[in-house]
Amino acid sequence: MINFTYNVPTRIYFGKEQIKNLEKEIKNYKSILLAYGAGSIKKCGLYQKVVDILKANNISFCELSGIKPNPRLTSVKQGIELCRKNKVDFILAVGAGSTIDCAKAVAFGYYYEGDVWDFFKGKSQIKNALLLGTILTLAATGSEMNGNTVVSNEELQEKLSVGSDLLRPVFSILDPVYTMTLPKEQTAAGVADIMAHVYEQYFSSVGDAYLQNRLAEAILKTCIEFGPVAINEPDNYEARANIMWAGSLALNGLLTYGKTGDWAVHGIEHEISAIYDLTHGTGLAIIYPNWMDYVLNEKTVDKFSEYAKNVFGINGSDKFQIAKEGIKKTRDFFNLLGLPSTLSQVKIGIENINKMAEKAIINNGGEIGKYVKLGAKDVLSVLQACL
Ligand code: NZQ
Ligand code: ZN
Numbered sequence: 001m002i003n004f005t006y007n008v009p010t011r012i013y014f015g016k017e018q019i020k021n022l023e024k025e026i027k028n029y030k031s032i033l034l035a036y037g038a039g040s041i042k043k044c045g046l047y048q049k050v051v052d053i054l055k056a057n058n059i060s061f062c063e064l065s066g067i068k069p070n071p072r073l074t075s076v077k078q079g080i081e082l083c084r085k086n087k088v089d090f091i092l093a094v095g096a097g098s099t100i101d102c103a104k105a106v107a108f109g110y111y112y113e114g115d116v117w118d119f120f121k122g123k124s125q126i127k128n129a130l131l132l133g134t135i136l137t138l139a140a141t142g143s144e145m146n147g148n149t150v151v152s153n154e155e156l157q158e159k160l161s162v163g164s165d166l167l168r169p170v171f172s173i174l175d176p177v178y179t180m181t182l183p184k185e186q187t188a189a190g191v192a193d194i195m196a197h198v199y200e201q202y203f204s205s206v207g208d209a210y211l212q213n214r215l216a217e218a219i220l221k222t223c224i225e226f227g228p229v230a231i232n233e234p235d236n237y238e239a240r241a242n243i244m245w246a247g248s249l250a251l252n253g254l255l256t257y258g259k260t261g262d263w264a265v266h267g268i269e270h271e272i273s274a275i276y277d278l279t280h281g282t283g284l285a286i287i288y289p290n291w292m293d294y295v296l297n298e299k300t301v302d303k304f305s306e307y308a309k310n311v312f313g314i315n316g317s318d319k320f321q322i323a324k325e326g327i328k329k330t331r332d333f334f335n336l337l338g339l340p341s342t343l344s345q346v347k348i349g350i351e352n353i354n355k356m357a358e359k360a361i362i363n364n365g366g367e368i369g370k371y372v373k374l375g376a377k378d379v380l381s382v383l384q385a386c387l
Helices: 019-025 046-056 073-085 095-110 176-181 182-201 210-233 237-250 264-276 280-295 301-314 320-336 353-362 377-384
Strands: 011-014 031-035 060-064 088-093 134-135 148-153 158-163 169-176
Touching: 011 019, 011 237, 019 046, 019 134, 019 169, 031 046, 046 182, 060 073, 060 095, 060 264, 073 095, 073 148, 073 320, 088 095, 095 134, 095 148, 134 176, 158 264, 169 237, 176 237, 182 210, 182 237, 182 264, 182 280, 210 237, 210 264, 210 301, 210 320, 237 353, 264 280, 264 377, 280 320, 280 377, 301 320, 353 377
Parallel strands: 011 169, 031 060, 031 088, 088 134, 134 169
Antiparallel strands: 148 158
16 A cells, blocks of 8 residues: 545535535635536526525525536636636535536636636646535536546547546535436436446555455446446435435545556546537447457456456356456446446447547547556547447
8 A cells, every 4th residue: 555645525415405514514605606507406496495595694606507417618718717706715616517617617727817728738737726515416427525537628529627626516416305306317327427436446456455455346336236226217316315325425636645556447438528528428328338458467366356256256266258248247237227338329439539538648648547547549449349
């Protein structure tokens, strides 16, 4: 296990009716930016509840609405202007990962005179950010408890991420009931995203860190146990609650402490959704089993057979056979959730795969993946297998 500093400062209010804690968290702010997406929070009544609490506490607020999945740089810029105009001192993001990520980019862009995209290109470092809190409505990204943001620059067809502990939300309200209105596809994509976050940290060049590996397997098993239940019974509280907490724990830092991650598959997926606006978790479900097939070799087989044994209970004497069976089970599980296995199923063809492979490498500093390092040719092979 390598050295680490534990820092997960977000206050989590988890469970039914935890919105009752919103008042005490926000009442000392004078001007709030309320950020949300296309309207799911209005349909389920959450918007009205939040607005009632803001009004009851005489807090002035302005709204950044219509934040799209794969949040756009234009929304970030719009949010920065709103914050400056209204002298905002706190941002409240109500919704899923895209809304929260957009809010985070607004939070640091607010203090910057130049183009906020500079941060994503590594031309500027985050030194200051507005405080923010979240009310989560989709279990997936872990953004409610981490310091990362991923934004799409529609003009350049680029989707890039940046992170800082300054972006970790002050508080997040996690009421699993809010996730019961999700369409099946979003629930499924969310579960795939959670599992992908675990994989990115489980498959690590730091071979030990036994505890982190067992925690990772527990989160994967939770997704496998409750993912199908949440899809078949959207109102099942236990399923929603387990998935929601799994999503936060999968990417708040816990699984990476003492290790390094891989993150090649996320880098490749971001290139696909940058061009095709694909749902992030859907892209991951397509790529992951193909990446696993591609990187399985003498060096990695022990880790993949450990995964197959501990997560899917596969036994046998041939470790390659066990590893392959684990990869097959991974693909089968995503299919069981209703997720596709190929890019053609989501109407993506061969036309941009060279470009995506090259950009995945450029955007990640020359090679991608820390567990298994991939060059442009390797990424191309993985993408070809996804077609
Ligand atoms: O816009 P609304 O109307 O709210 O609808 C949303 C949106 O259409 C809908 N939705 C959310 N909660 C709902 C609901 N519909 C009904 N009932 C509810 N309770 O779901 C759709 C998808 O929303 P989105 O925010 O895009 O989903 P997600 O949370 O999966 O976020 C994906 C984005 O996060 C990035 C992804 O790349 C992608 O851009 N990621 C962020 C990370 C982070 N900050 O740490 C890490 C991840 O790996 C990921 O890259
Ligand atoms: Zn992800």
